[in-house]
Amino acid sequence: MHSTKPVRPQGSRLRPVADPLERVGFVSKGDRTLLNQQAQEEYYNKIVERYLRFCSDHQKDLDTAHASLPMSSSNDATSNPPAAQPTSKTTPAAQGVPPPSAELSKLLLSLRKLREGILATSATSLPGFAQRVHYFSIRLAILAQHPPSYFPSLEHCLNRLHSKSHSMPDLEVKDLVSYLILDYACRQENMLLAFELRARARREHAFESQVVDRVLTALMHDNWVVFWQVHKSVDSYMRAVMNWAADRMRRHALKAVGSAYLSAHVDWIVGGCTGDDVNWTWEKLLQEENLGWQKDGDKIVIKRPRIRPPPIPEHTKSQ
Template sequence: MSRLRPVADSLENVGFVSKGDKKLLDPKVQTEYFDKIVDRYMRFCAHHSKDLDAALASLPTSASNDATSNPPAAQRPSTSTPAVRGVPAPSTELSTLLLSLRKLREAVLATASNTTATFSQRVHVFSIRLSILAHHPPSYFPSLRYSLDKLHSQSHPLPDSEAKELVTYLILDYACRQQDMVAAFELRARARKEHAFHSQTVDKVLAALLHDNWVIFWQLHNSVDSYTRAVMNWASDRVRRHALKAVGSAYLNVHISWIVGGCTGDEQSWTWDKLVEVEKLGWERDDDKIIIKRPRQRAPPKPESTTV
């Protein structure tokens, strides 16, 4: 039997500063560690390039903001992205990446006096983007708040494009995931005043959610970048269900494409059978027509009685 021990993972070999590990207290080591994280993420994307969306969605997801699940232990491999020999399951690698970024953010905070503001901003922005794509709110939501409230300062402001990007994610997270429209509108108003923030996309998404306009919501969802779409995805289920409910109450029958494409916003990913299974629809299919309800047949008139 070989006495060689397996090589320790260069990311997992580092612990949390809060638990006494001092490896990341050196700013130079922080930079090297961050470079390793970025490299591992690039390899993750290369390994799963054929179905990257499925790989990024492989973590167990929850809309909860409970930081105790930061990040969740990956217990199941992705059914859409099978493991490749020598390559960790996507959920395992994502969990490692998110946990490593949490260690690094903690270390950067602990060494704030010795760490440059620019490096801290780089770490947090990268962490936010990856965590949004991985659908992991406990990793991105606190970082969004910290980046905008603390790191985006008068002495070291974020680049305008990044500041606008982060404000967009935070507003949409309030509206789409947390379903807190009051907080979303309040943040938009404050961002307009403090950062001259303006975004037609944000305005239209908020209006679409406020007025239950699923047509506009799906149009925007399919036109924005992958990060914004990932945040909007938190509202996808309720927008789809509202659309189905509205169609079901207004029509007797419709073309199947109107249901599969129009109500879901994604005709490529949804089929009629999948929609029936997920939403427990009791409607009937007649070729390309979906029968929502059949009109009641009028009872024939009763013959007039004659008296003799």
């Protein structure tokens, strides 16, 4: 009688197909795949294709998907995009859609590999391709709010890739200069460098932007009304850079309202102070800012007037 061994399912012997973005390594760690121009272009096309799929997968709430990276390492200039945390069975990953933080991290890391490859072959690479990669990378990293992935590229793009012999389109240069000025002002809170860069950009690139001028003025004067007006009017890239200053402008607004009003309508406080009456509620604002104000129907009581005791009658004073 022959002994029988349990049959292992055939599929279990197969290794999962490696992600084409992860198969490529860093040039700085010895991988030579991206030292070839054709390989660079093919890799870039795969990144763009994956990003378009990312946008399609999360089209119902793309802003939230872009903001899904943990913020703890956002201002660390040496950090890679953080890895995604394990997800539950109820997340989109269980349905074949990777969590947005995982996919964003992979895209940003892949773009860093590609930039390394382009930098290593800068003597032979086409400048136009390098400019296109950096412009795409900067804008994606801005939406993801990951400065280590966009800030060095902004300076490299404007100072090295854009030149008289190989100039970028005027509109793209204006975009990059605007992002850099606003990053100095909103994220780094360095108004001196922001104004210096604006002056230099006016000389070197004939840069003019009413949007940037209004944001700088609003930040200098703590003018939260103008700041939120501009915030609502700009595109998603400019708004993402401005978001670095959103917390402090919201607190300036609450401080100003608290010192000037005894009470106000809840919608005016939520919408006016946060610049966003869609994603903010009174309950969220109360918890986030630890306010001591009280809600009374549709009214927020900021402070109650002191009730003075009635004056003492004159005839009782003489007694």
